[in-house]
Every structure is written in structure tokens, then in C-alpha cells.
Amino acid sequence: MKLVIDQNRCKGCNLCTMVCPYRIFTSGKKANWRGVLVPDLDRPERCTNCRLQKMYGRTLCGMCQMTCPDQAISWVDEKPSEPHKVEVEF
Ligand code: SF4
Numbered sequence: 765m766k767l768v769i770d771q772n773r774c775k776g777c778n779l780c781t782m783v784c785p786y787r788i789f790t791s792g793k794k795a796n797w798r799g800v801l802v803p804d805l806d807r808p809e810r811c812t813n814c815r816l817q818k819m820y821g822r823t824l825c826g827m828c829q830m831t832c833p834d835q836a837i838s839w840v841d842e843k844p845s846e847p848h849k850v851e852v853e854f
Pocket residue numbers: 767783784785786787788811812813814825826827828829
């Protein structure tokens with residue numbers, strides 16, 4: 765699973781940047797074609813919801829999705845061969 769923001773729905777309110785305990789969302793710096801500063805994702809693979817949801821069949825957080833007023837946040841399946849950056853945090 766991977767976290768995505770729907771560019772067509774997001775209005776750049778930045779609520780998601782305030783609620784994520786891992787600070788995965790950061791304020792967008794470049795306006796998209798709608799003139800909206802869609803938040804950037806900082807190493808979204810750190811989101812336990814994305815990585816463990818399938819393995820354990822449960823949702824661990826989901827705060828961003830519950831908070832987004834425009835239902836712009838979702839998780840999509842990845843291709844089996846999609847490359848990942850592996851980062852270990854202590
Ligand atoms: S599910 Fe939780 S940890 Fe994951 S991106 Fe959303 S708010 Fe952050």
C-alpha cells in the first residue's frame with residue numbers, strides 16, 4: 765500500500781500536516797495546475813498504516829484520512845516490483 769493525495773480534490777488546507785504523528789505531510793511549495801499547494805509527502809513509507817495494514821489487517825492510525833475535509837487522501841496498491849527506499853529509524 766502507498767499513501768497518495770488526490771491532486772484533483774486537495775484544496776491545500778494543510779490540516780493533514782497538523783495531525784500526522786510522523787509529520788509525513790509537509791506544506792506544499794509548488795502550486796499544481798489548479799493553483800493549489802498540495803502538501804508534499806516526506807518518506808511516506810514511515811506511515812505504519814500504509815506498511816502494516818495488509819500484513820496485520822488493521823488500521824493503526826488513519827488520522828490524516830479522517831481529518832481531510834475533501835476525502836483527498838487514500839492508499840493504493842503498489843505493483844509487486846515497485847522499488848522502495850528502505851530507511852531504518854531507531
Ligand atoms: S495514517 Fe497516520 S501516520 Fe499515516 S500518514 Fe496518516 S496521519 Fe500519518
